[in-house]
Amino acid sequence: MQATPTVFITGASSGLGRALAQEYAAQGACLALLGRRQEELQALADSLPGSHRVYVADVRDRDALHQAAQDFLQFTGQKIDVVIASAGISAGTLTEETEDFAVFKAIVDTNLLAMVATFEPFIATMKTAGKGSLVGIASVAGIRGLPGAGAYSSSKAAVIAYCESLRLELSLYGVSVVTITPGYIRTAMTAHNPYSMPFLMPVEDFARKARKTIERGASYRVIPWPMGIVSRLMRLLPNWLYDHLARRAPRKPRLKKDS
Numbered sequence: 001m002q003a004t005p006t007v008f009i010t011g012a013s014s015g016l017g018r019a020l021a022q023e024y025a026a027q028g029a030c031l032a033l034l035g036r037r038q039e040e041l042q043a044l045a046d047s048l049p050g051s052h053r054v055y056v057a058d059v060r061d062r063d064a065l066h067q068a069a070q071d072f073l074q075f076t077g078q079k080i081d082v083v084i085a086s087a088g089i090s091a092g093t094l095t096e097e098t099e100d101f102a103v104f105k106a107i108v109d110t111n112l113l114a115m116v117a118t119f120e121p122f123i124a125t126m127k128t129a130g131k132g133s134l135v136g137i138a139s140v141a142g143i144r145g146l147p148g149a150g151a152y153s154s155s156k157a158a159v160i161a162y163c164e165s166l167r168l169e170l171s172l173y174g175v176s177v178v179t180i181t182p183g184y185i186r187t188a189m190t191a192h193n194p195y196s197m198p199f200l201m202p203v204e205d206f207a208r209k210a211r212k213t214i215e216r217g218a219s220y221r222v223i224p225w226p227m228g229i230v231s232r233l234m235r236l237l238p239n240w241l242y243d244h245l246a247r248r249a250p251r252k253p254r255l256k257k258d259s
Contacts (some may be wrong), residue, residue: 004030005082006032006081008031008083009084011059011085011088012044013041014040015188015189016088016203017087020210028050029050030052031050032053032069034087035087038054038056053072055071059118060106065118069121091152091253103255111158112158115136119134127174130173131174133178134178136178138160139181142155142157144242146251177219178218180210181231183199185203186203205224206224209223
């Protein structure tokens with residue numbers, strides 16, 4: 001009899017994390033669903049086949065992440081197959097606007113440092129087992145810096161570099177590190193983007209392709225694939241040409257201050 005896969009997902013209450021939870025549950029996985037919104041998480045858990053654990057926590061709370069991880073490991077008998085650090089936030093930012101520093105910090109803390117804290121408590125168990133997958137959700141916005149998105153682009157560029165470093169560190173232990181770099185995916189985060197989004201993909205299609213990528217143990221993949229071609233071209237452009245093309249690109253709105 002095939003063992004039930006065990007999957008730990010952050011950012012599970014909405015967007016990519018929710019879709020990934022639905023995709024894995026449909027394959028018979030036992031899930032840990034972690035996010036900030038209890039009602040949404042519980043409703044998701046109740047709608048899924050199988051038995052799952054719900055953890056209400058902000059991913060910036062490292063202690064809460066570790067406690068959730070230890071509880072899930074105890075629940076599964078120290079078995080963990082996949083850990084997906086899916087939680088992420090985005091907002092327009094400008095360095096010249098000093099009040100944006102708090103937004104910079106929140107984005108970097110959520111998108112990068114929370115990923116480190118998510119992976120930390122599972123690595124020893126995976127190394128002992130000689131298997132397992134750690135999955136970091138990056139973004140094509142991390143391929144080249146985008147105007148007005150210094151915090152988001154830098155946080156996702158750091159995710160790509162961090163996952164590559166971690167992949168090299170764990171490659172001798174049978175543990176895979178998978179970097180998934182989404183292009184434009186139809187979620188609440190992209191719903192209010194004030195610009196066109198080429199190759200916009202339904203979130204359910206993204207989740208299916210991401211699961212298959214993780215199962216193959218691929219080290220890096222851009223989804224959807226046409227955006228992968230665009231990202232390769234972006235890497236190759238000399239700075240003068242990239243600057244000419246991108247400096248007037250439409251920007252994600254900054255967060256409005258409370259009045």
